[in-house]
Amino acid sequence: MLGARLLILIAPVAMAQSLDFEMYKSRVEPIFLKKRPGHARCVACHVDAASAFKLQPLPDDKHWSEDQSRKNFEVVSRLVKPGDPDASRLLIHPLAHDGGGDIFHAGGRQFATKDDPEWKTIAAWVSAAK
């Protein structure tokens, strides 16, 4: 009886560890490299910007190595709450305030609303970690 209760308490924490690296690398990371109209690329600022979102320097302006992607994945994973996009800083900070995001991001309103396809892609990665 007590054992079953403990399991219920512990299970969500254990399952929340499962952000998927392959999905991150193939679908999420390319968004950091893409130029959005009217905005600089995330990577243009987030190699140097004084924030917790710190990407690896790009070796050739186009691709990160596998090892660098792993390091990026570790950093980015700390900016999301697995299973909960709306509580994930990576998603809420660059989202326009009137679209449900933070009041100010020095890198602009990169996503106007939660219907932005790339916002949804990142959200799908975060949601999959349940």
Ligand code: HEC
């Ligand atoms: C023009 C430069 C610039 C661009 C482009 C930019 N950012 Fe930022 N970003 C900043 C700066 C500077 C900060 C720290 C100040 C602040 O919070 O606004 C920041 C903060 C953040 C934070 C908060 C990190 C923390 O410390 O908690 C997140 C998350 C973030 N940016 C995500 C993004 C994403 C995702 C993109 C691309 C879609 C992006 N940014 C593009 C400059 C930029």
